[in-house]
Amino acid sequence: MAVRQAILAAMRRVRKKKDRRPRSVRMAVLLSVVFGSLIAVAVSAGLTVAVLSNYRNTVSLLDDKAVLLMRAFEDGLSRHLDPSRQAVTRLAKLYRDSDLTIGGASMQSILMGALIGRPGVDVVLVYGPELNWSGVIRDTDGTIRRISDRAPLSKKVIAKLRGIKADDGTRWTDLLYIPSAHTVYTSIAAPLERGGRIDGYLVAAISTERLSELTRELAVAGATAFILDGNGRLIAHSDAAALNLDSLRDDGHPTVDPARAGDDVLASRDRWEPIDGFPKTHKAGITIAEFDVEDGRDGAGPGPPVIILTSQLAGFGPQDWTIGMHLSGSDISSEIRRLWGSAMVGLGALVVAVLLSFWLARRVARPLARVSLQASRIANLDIEDVDDLPPSRIREIDTTASAFNRMLEGLRAFTTYVPRSLVAKLVRSGMAETTRSREATLTIMFSDIVGFTTLSESLSVQETAALLNRHFQILVACVEAEGGTVDKFLGDGMLAFWGAPDQLDSHADAAVRTAIAIGRALRAENEESAARGDPVLRLRIGIHTGPVIVGNIGTYERVNYTIVGDNVNVCQRIEAEGKVLAPEAEVAILASADTVTALSVAPRSTFAGSRLLRGRMTPVDLYSIDPATPETDLRPGAAADRSTEAPPEAKKGGKAVDLAADRP
Incomplete structure (x- = not known):
């Protein structure tokens, strides 16, 4: 697994060098972003236009509704207060053009008739030169009676009346409290002038009780209407009866402090938050504000906000009145919520x-x-993990899947005959340069199963194939673990080499470590086979280092990446010497002196003698390597360490010899 990961990492590095591509993005992400963006833009544009249009329409409707409500309230008040102005104006003119006397019976009769003819007026009073007064009043049950009061007026009322000039006409005065009626009135006064001399004053008044009833009538359903004086004190309220406002009034305080009235909205006027965005109400002088009930002074729990509409009403008092309504936000904002x-x-x-x-x-x-x-x-050569592509209803994708599956079938057949590890190495090293035939010094290994021909006679074809497949699987894994290349299988034998296509400085070390690893693996496999009752194998391995020709050999139609040369034959002859030098060994490993000389590791070995190999004119020194060599002797540089520790009398000849100290 580590070798495969290293190979794949090397392949990725090579691909990165050879094929530098711009940063890519997944198609699913690209299509999702493109489709999603197009749909989002289209739907958002339509939604934005619709929402903005509806918003403008809704705001315009609410704007118009607020203006209509306040104009109706203002017009209703003016319509009910104007009769008082008309009554005072006509009576003042009648006095001026007649010989009526203040306090006379005729005057009282005229006042009585004026009140009867003006059902919207509650009191008509005449103030004499001494500013004592008399007049007629309409009680709550509709009865009209005469009243008089010799008590002097308050200094404030006296100042207001005396401030009226002969040519001023009518003037709305401060609220008037009449003790005998226990009622506060809003009043309008005019001088009783004759011949340029002011003989007294005429006052017509409407009670704040009637004014509160009027606000209740003018308020829309669910709304609370109110009238405040210029100082923000309460004159009239649509819920005056429930709040018992009249009990809070007297001559000193004809208006009521909102904090005492029991209306939390008016009591928290400093916490009103103006709402912008209503141009028609702003132009009409109407203010829209919002108040959160949970901020009320009585600690009321959370609820819908209260919407307050206010405007200024001039001409009905010394200062402009503030008239308004407040209603639940759940009513006024229903359109906004929709x-x-x-x-x-x-x-x-x-x-x-x-x-x-x-x-x-x-x-x-x-x-x-x-x-x-x-x-x-x-691309990673994980052909066994590649799945066939399923068919598709989309023609182009289905064609692609079909072509891919045919290609995959061919690749599977290809990898059956071409080692994937070799392909990976060639791809990593560069096909053109690496596969070109050249001479190189490599370390070669040849293996052969002892007595396989005799063994196979007792096995079926399937059993023979299974045995060889399992055996070669062990050998190939050991070769690839040390970076070797499996050239070919020759019957029950295997030819492998190190140093190409990968450049290995210690290819002799890698081949020896591989042979020892094969010995250990074969011993373990034999133990398992014996336990199962299957045949056990004995193996001969020959290792030799020398120059060979390596590269692509063959024709265009059929080519092999292989090694050829005399040293390949030498390696095979060395393996065959195992029949003589180690006939009974479970694993016989023979290495030439050329390989031993190139080692930096120090495997346990014995000089096996000089052998004259078939086809060679000079003998070859051979060493028998112990498959049980410990790992500590197989680390790089172990041979140099052993050379300083070896006794000087160590020598060849059937004994274990330190290779670093006794190489020919």
């Missing part, structure tokens, strides 16, 4: 559309993602 509800529905539709586009993009990209995944596995 607007936002439709916006949320549109937003939800947008989210669903984008999600559907992502799903569609993934569905479209999924077959291509499968192709990409399987192609990457092919």
Whole structure:
């Protein structure tokens, strides 16, 4: 696994050098972003236009509604207060053009008739030269009676009346408290002038109780109407009866402090938050504000905000009045909530559309993602992990899948006959340069099963094939673990080499470590085979180092990456010497002096003698390597360490010899 990971890492580095490509993005992500963006832009544009249009329409409707409400309130008040002005104006003119006397019976009769003819007026009073007064009053039950009071007026009322000039006409005065009626009135006064001399004053008044009833009539359903004086004190309230406002009034305080009235909204006027965005109300002088009930002075729990509409009403007092209504935000903002509800529905539709586009993009990209995944596995030479692509209803994708599956079938056949490790090395090293035939010094290994011909006679074809496959699997794993290349299988034998295509400085060490690893693996496999009752194997291994020709050998139609040369034959002859030098060994490993001389490791070995190999004119020194050599002797540099520790009398000849100290 470590070798495979190293090979794959090297292949990736080579590919990165050779094929530098711009940064890529997954097709599913690209299609999702493109489809999602297009849909999001289209739906968002339509939703934005619809929401903005609906918002403008809604705001315009609420704007118009607020203006209509306040104009109706203002007009209603003016319509009910004007009769007082008319009564005073006509009576003052009648006095001026007649010989009526203040306090006379005729005057009282005229006042009585004026009150009867003006049902919207509650009191008509005449103030004499001494500013004592008399007049007629309408009680709450509708009865009209005469009243008089010799008590002097308050200094404030006296100042207001005396401030009226002969040519001033009518003037609205401060609220008037009449003790005998225990009622506060809003009043309008005019001088009784004759011949340029002011003989007294005429006052017509409407009770604040009637004014509160009027505000209740003018308020829309669910709203609370109110009238404040210029100082923000309460004159009239649509819920005056429930709040018992009249009990809070007297001559010193004809108006009521909102904090005492029991209306939390008016009591928290400093906490009102103005609301902008209503141009018509702003132009009409109407203010829209919002108040959060949970901030009220009585600690009321959370609830919908209160919407307050206010405007200034001039001409009915020394200072402008503030008239207004406050109503639950759940009523006035219902249109806004419906607007936002439709916006949320549109937003939800947008989210669903984008999600559907992502799903569609993934569905479209999924077959291509499968192709990409399987192609990457092919690139990593993990052919056994590559799956066939399923058919598709989309013609182009189905054609691609069919072609891919045919290609995969060919690759599987190809990898059956061409070692994947060799292909990986060639790809990593560069095909053109590496496969060119050249001479190189390599370390070669040849292995052969002892007595396999006799053994195979007792086995079936399937058993023989299974035995060889399992055996070669062990050998190939050991070779690839040390970076070797398996050239070919020759019957029950295997030819492998080190140093090409990978450049290995210690290819002799790698070959010896491989042979020892094969010996250990074969011993373990034999123990398991014996336990199962299967045949056990004995193996001969020959190792030799020398120059050979390596590269592509063959024709265009059929070519092999292989090694040829005399040293290949030498290696095979060395392996065959095992029949004589170690006929009973479970694993016989023979190495030439050329290999031993190149070692930096120090395996346990015995000089096996000089042998004249078939086809050679000079003898070859051979060494028998112990497959049980410990790992500590196989580390690089172990031979140099052993050379300083070896006794000087160590010598060849059938004994274990320190190779570093006794190489020919």
